[in-house]
Amino acid sequence: MSAPVNQRVSPNRVALIGVLLLAAWLVFEFYPRKPKPTPPVAQVMTESKLHAVGLTDNPDWDGLPEIFAIWADKAEWKDGRTRFAYWHPVMKTYSYYFEATRNGARVSFKEIAEPHDSDYFLEDYLDEKCPIRFYYSDSVPKPIIPVQKPHFGIIDQFGPDKAPHPDPLPPPPIELKLQPPDIEKKH
Numbered sequence: 001m002s003a004p005v006n007q008r009v010s011p012n013r014v015a016l017i018g019v020l021l022l023a024a025w026l027v028f029e030f031y032p033r034k035p036k037p038t039p040p041v042a043q044v045m046t047e048s049k050l051h052a053v054g055l056t057d058n059p060d061w062d063g064l065p066e067i068f069a070i071w072a073d074k075a076e077w078k079d080g081r082t083r084f085a086y087w088h089p090v091m092k093t094y095s096y097y098f099e100a101t102r103n104g105a106r107v108s109f110k111e112i113a114e115p116h117d118s119d120y121f122l123e124d125y126l127d128e129k130c131p132i133r134f135y136y137s138d139s140v141p142k143p144i145i146p147v148q149k150p151h152f153g154i155i156d157q158f159g160p161d162k163a164p165h166p167d168p169l170p171p172p173p174i175e176l177k178l179q180p181p182d183i184e185k186k187h
Contacts, residue, residue, distance in 0.1 A: 054108040060089055060096070067131055068100060068107065075134045077102060083115055085122055087131035094122070094133050 050057055053065050064086060075082040080102045085094035099110045120135045 054110055056111075061086070063131075064098075064109070065107070068109075071130065071132050071134075072100070072107070075100070076136045078137075083112065083120070083135040085114075085133040085135075 048057055049065060050061055055061060055064070068084075072082075075084065081099055082102075083097070083099050086096040086098060087093075088095040095114075097112050097114050099112050101108050101110070115135055117135075119137050122133050123136050
C-alpha cells in the first residue's frame with residue numbers, strides 16, 4: 001500500500017500563499033470598478049407663475065400677473081409694450097418698475113429701472129388701493145374711470161331699491177289736550 005504522507009508544509013510555501021492572498025486583496029481593493037447606477041429620481045420641475053411670465057421668484061410680486069390682467073385695459077400700449085410701477089409692501093411706495101410686453105394674448109414682464117423720460121408721467125388716477133400705477137405719455141388722454149362715491153352703508157343695509165329717503169319728512173306735531181287746573185278751594 002502506500003507510505004504515510006508527511007503533513008508538514010514548508011515555510012516557503014506558507015509565505016508564498018500569504019503573498020498571493022495579500023496581492024489578491026490589494027487588486028480587489030484598488031481595481032477601478034464601475035459605479036453602481038443610481039435609480040433615476042423622478043424630479044418634477046414645475047415652473048412658477050412668475051417664471052412663466054419672465055420674472056424671478058419674489059414673494060412681493062406673487063399677485064402681479066393677476067393684478068396686471070385686471071388693469072391692463074387701462075394701460076397705454078405702444079408697440080405692444082407698457083410700463084408701470086408696482087407697490088412695494090415694505091417700503092410703502094411704488095418702487096418696483098416693470099415693462100409689460102404683449103404678444104397676442106400672452107403678456108410677459110421685465111423688471112426695469114425707474115423711468116425718467118420727460119415724455120412720460122406716472123398717473124395716479126386709479127383707486128388708492130390699486131397696487132399698480134401706469135406710465136402715460138403727454139399725448140394720450142387719461143382714461144376715464146368712474147369714481148364711486150361713498151354710500152356709508154345705507155345701500156348695504158337696505159338694498160339699492162329700499163334705501164331710505166335722503167330727507168325724511170318731520171313727524172307731525174303732537175296735540176296735547178290738557179284741562180285747566182281746578183284752582184277753587186274746596187271745603
